[in-house]
Amino acid sequence: MTPTGNGWWSVTLPAGPGTRYRFRIGDTAVPDPAAHAQSGGVHGWSVVVDHRHDWEAGDWRGRPWHEMVILECHAGLLGGFADLMRQLPAIADAGITAIELMPVGAFGGTRGWGYDGVLPHAVHEEYGSPAELKTLVDAAHALGVSVFLDVVYNHFGPDGNYLGLYATDFFDPAADTPWGGAVAVSREPVARFFIDNALMWLRDYRIDGLRFDAVHAIRDVAFLDRMAAEIRATLDAESPGRHVHLVLENEHNDADRLHPAAFDAQWNDDFHNVLHVLLTGEAHAYYADFADRPADRLARCLGEGFIYQGEGSPNHDGRPRGTPSAHLPPTAFVSFLQNHDQIGNRAHGERLTVLADPEKLRAATALLLLCPQIPLLFMGDIDGSETPFLFFTRFQDDLADAVREGRRREFAKFPAFADEAARTRIPDPNARSTFDQSRPEPGPQAEQWRALYRDLLALRRDRIVPYLAGAQALGAHTTGDAAVTARWRLDDGSILGIAIDLADVPAPLPELADPIAIVGDRFVAWIER
Secondary structure, eight states: OOOTTTTTOOOOOOHHHEEEEEEETTEEEEETTHHHHHHHHTTTTOOOOOOOOOOTTTOOOOOOOOOOGGEETTTTTTSHHHHHHHHHHHHHHHHOEEEEEEEOOEEEEEEEEEETEEEEEEEEEGGHHHHHHHHHHHHHHHHEEEEEEEESEEEEEESSHHHHHGGGGGEEEEETTTTEEEEETSSSSHHHHHHHHHHHEEEEEEOOOEEEETTGGSSSHHOOOOOOOHHHHHHHHHHHTTOOOOEEETTTTOOGSTTTSSSSSSHHHHHHHHHHHHHOOOOSGGGGGGSSSSSHHHHHHHHHHHHHHHEEEEGTTEEEEOOOTTTTGGGGGEEESSHHHHHSSSSOOOOHHHHHHHHHHHHHHHHHSSSSSEEETTTTTTTTSSSSSOOOOOOOOHHHHHHHHHHHHHHTSGGGGHHHHHHTTTTTTTTTHHHTTSSSOOTTHHHHHHHHHHHHHHHHIIIGGHHHHHHHEOOOOOOETEEEEEEEEESOOOEEEEEEEESSOOOOOOSSOOOOOEETTTTEEEOOO
């Protein structure tokens, strides 16, 4: 290869689709860091990909953001892209309007969550080929279902990260993340690498939107704004009128990032955390931030978006967290009762179906699906699944030992795992059984849960979504220690109201002449004209 300055080397060779290639630096053979496919894993050969595809839903322009009801999926647990495609009709029939794939970029080992990727442009081999991912996206679009993808732009995983050997400036020595070295997005080649990655998914695979993982671990906020602006400008010029959505995960609760020219919404952990306290009574670790006056905190979440808007957080050593968010529309927040983190980061991966009172959980589900914030579900929710979702990997040798022991140490601070014997019962992330146990199976009350989701999502589709684009919160207040009433003005001038009570002995719900939904004796929703 010929040096071209500033550390770049190049060569031009005939290499048609399917050609396998890699680079040799000294005595070390390395994959292309921007490979679009791999053969033999992240330590193997890179493969030239032909991105031409016969799209059947070629006129698909996407769905507007306010129509989203998102189902988070792990492609590997659901059998890969081909098997997931066969499940799409049932997903669409349930009322889901979007699926969100956990990261599909190539990572070390055959199985994992995907957040330790090292070749972010390459589709993970175990899930299927680039063509199969495109076929999945095309099939979803034919059913009116959008496809989102979770992407990780804050670090690289430990297995197969060859960039550290020959491009040390790709990483920021002054910064770190809990998962590994931070990438130096303030440097132009690094910023270009990730912006091009985002554009690849949105262009070549016709992905409808991206969820950017843990951007609080990216120190350069200007990079986030630049990336969003370039994505918007590029795709608006290439495909006018196409709906493309950008969503953040951001522990900082930074409302300044949330506006139409930048990011559509943020995952609202505050919604999950306070409802988890109300449903389970758990108050350890980060739930301690929400254990005091949880009903007041839920009211603030429904009325203003974030619960923490600059207040000191006990879990953050009293440091202020968040910025004011009451000015934002409710659709700027993605709400959830469960997701991969909130289940899988538990030692035994328990779902709320085995942690919470069923009637309380049904009421919370109604709140999730009928309040104007964008609802996100986790695979298995609709079927009332009781199978765990565990943390799993497939590392080898010393790295496998380090991950196993590191996970056990992580839980040593929890009272239930204070003794070593309890920690040894935490499932080994590298065991095949840990992966197999995590496949979502229908629960014993699957039909009842399916009916609840079907009815509530039909109600959301028909009575709320058509008037949601301009919705505004009118406020929320507590009516008991675990009870809240909230109201929103919809775009047609009508008012959507909800009342929920998660107390062990609920008080009587408001008596209404024409409620649109009643779930047990704990939840009611209505529309005022």
